Amino acid sequence: MVKSLRGMNDILSEDYERFTYFINLATEIAQKYGFHFIETPLLEETALFKRSVGESSDIVGKEMYQFIDKGENDVCLRPEGTAGVVRAFIQKKLDKAGGIHRFFYHGPMFRYERPQKGRLREFHQFGVESFGVGSVYEDATMIMMVADILSACGIGYKLQLNSLGDQNCMPTYRDNLVSFIESVEADICPDCQRRKATNPIRVLDCKNEKCQSLYTKAPKLINALCPECESDFTKLKKILTDNNIAFEIDTNLVRGLDYYSKTAFEFVSDDIGSQSAIAGGGRYDRLVEFLDGRATPAVGFAMGIERLMELIVMPETSREGYYIGAMDEEALDLAVSLTHQKRKSAKATCEFKTKNLKNHLKGADKVNAKFCCVIGSNELKDGTIWVKNLEAKSEKVIALKDF
Ligand code: HAM
Numbered sequence: 315m316v317k318s319l320r321g322m323n324d325i326l327s328e329d330y331e332r333f334t335y336f337i338n339l340a341t342e343i344a345q346k347y348g349f350h351f352i353e354t355p356l357l358e359e360t361a362l363f364k365r366s367v368g369e370s371s372d373i374v375g376k377e378m379y380q381f382i383d384k385g386e387n388d389v390c391l392r393p394e395g396t397a398g399v400v401r402a403f404i405q406k407k408l409d410k411a412g413g414i415h416r417f418f419y420h421g422p423m424f425r426y427e428r429p430q431k432g433r434l435r436e437f438h439q440f441g442v443e444s445f446g447v448g449s450v451y452e453d454a455t456m457i458m459m460v461a462d463i464l465s466a467c468g469i470g471y472k473l474q475l476n477s478l479g480d481q482n483c484m485p486t487y488r489d490n491l492v493s494f495i496e497s498v499e500a501d502i503c504p505d506c507q508r509r510k511a512t513n514p515i516r517v518l519d520c521k522n523e524k525c526q527s528l529y530t531k532a533p534k535l536i537n538a539l540c541p542e543c544e545s546d547f548t549k550l551k552k553i554l555t556d557n558n559i560a561f562e563i564d565t566n567l568v569r570g571l572d573y574y575s576k577t578a579f580e581f582v583s584d585d586i587g588s589q590s591a592i593a594g595g596g597r598y599d600r601l602v603e604f605l606d607g608r609a610t611p612a613v614g615f616a617m618g619i620e621r622l623m624e625l626i627v628m629p630e631t632s633r634e635g636y637y638i639g640a641m642d643e644e645a646l647d648l649a650v651s652l653t654h655q656k657r658k659s660a661k662a663t664c665e666f667k668t669k670n671l672k673n674h675l676k677g678a679d680k681v682n683a684k685f686c687c688v689i690g691s692n693e694l695k696d697g698t699i700w701v702k703n704l705e706a707k708s709e710k711v712i713a714l715k716d717f
Pocket of ligand 1: 393394395396425427432433434435437438439441442443570571591592593594595596613614615616617618619620621
């Protein structure tokens with residue numbers, strides 16, 4: 315039997331209900347915030363991700379679904395959504411047009427990771443990207459939007475916050491960090507030894523316990539921010555506090571993608587095991603320029619839908635619509651026609667097998683119908699239909715013209 319690939323799941327039945335419930339809810343909230351839908355291709359040139367997510371990142375270095383297509387193009391399945399949205403933003407010349415552009419998207423992302431609970435090779439994100447607003451109020455707005463979406467889903471969270479500085483303070487900090495790493499180099503893991511050369515700040519979120527104990531003495535960027543980054547970060551903390559959004563400062567939060575500057579944040583849940591990040595994002599003021607666009611400040615986030623599906627509290631579903639069935643073969647045609655008419659204004663399902671009343675009632679219950687409607691030979695003769703309201707538990711026979 316051919317099975318789905320490792321780390322790639324089908325979404326159906328109850329899962330699909332959760333999935334669409336989340337998408338609808340998040341869409342509604344993003345629209346309230348003034349964001350517009352954008353769809354970008356699943357397949358992009360590999361160079362796009364190398365230049366944005368960064369060659370030193372695990373995502374590009376180890377996890378890309380990359381191949382040469384029939385036209386000899388080096389392409390890959392998108393591992394995340396930001397790069398494609400930035401490419402589209404530049405390609406449509408919105409950078410040159412200026413002004414504010416706010417987008418949201420959802421869809422599958424692909425990372426060749428080692429699958430485990432909460433970590434898939436094909437997973438779905440809901441994300442937003444905002445272009446043209448350099449103010450830290452926009453960073454706060456992003457965080458408020460995630461918090462609103464999570465609260466609407468009944469999901470508790472912890473918010474972790476950091477500032478990654480900008481081109482003024484980051485280079486000096488990086489040099490200081492490299493000097494520190496050199497002082498402990500003999501004792502750190504091979505991955506961190508490699509990161510020292512490729513992307514030193516990534517050592518800070520190394521999962522190796524020994525490395526972590528050594529890095530407690532590492533210099534902290536938060537203590538070395540330039541006045542502008544410092545003032546933005548102070549302002550962000552104030553806005554969040556004023557709006558009752560609790561946060562923790564995590565000086566080791568560096569994010570796994572290279573494009574961030576200034577604000578970086580992650581929402582985590584204690585209720586889903588080790589893959590606890592349910593949303594992540596931050597500011598990326600240099601990325602549009604890196605991808606050959608006109609310099610444009612930008613900030614965004616993405617949420618992992620599969621992880622959220624574990625946590626969503628679904629509203630109670632009430633019974634809805636009609637289940638229509640026949641007890642005799644000759645009543646079936648009428649049942650089909652009545653169902654077709656009812657569907658113009660309501661949810662309606664038709665049972666094509668003739669059954670006794672008890673089994674029709676079971677069938678109606680299974681599809682969560684509000685009304686179980688059955689036609690037998692008597693009803694067919696009289697031009698009537700038997701209707702039971704499964705909520706009110708009342709039943710009656712009514713004329714077809716009144717149905
Ligand atoms: P990210 O932190 O790599 O950020 O991913 C965002 C979310 O996607 C994570 O918090 C997690 O919930 C989910 N996720 C990531 N990898 C997996 C996986 N293998 N299996 C299941 N869920 C996963 C980004 O992708 C950035 N593009 C976010 C962003 C948008 N930053 C600015 N704008």
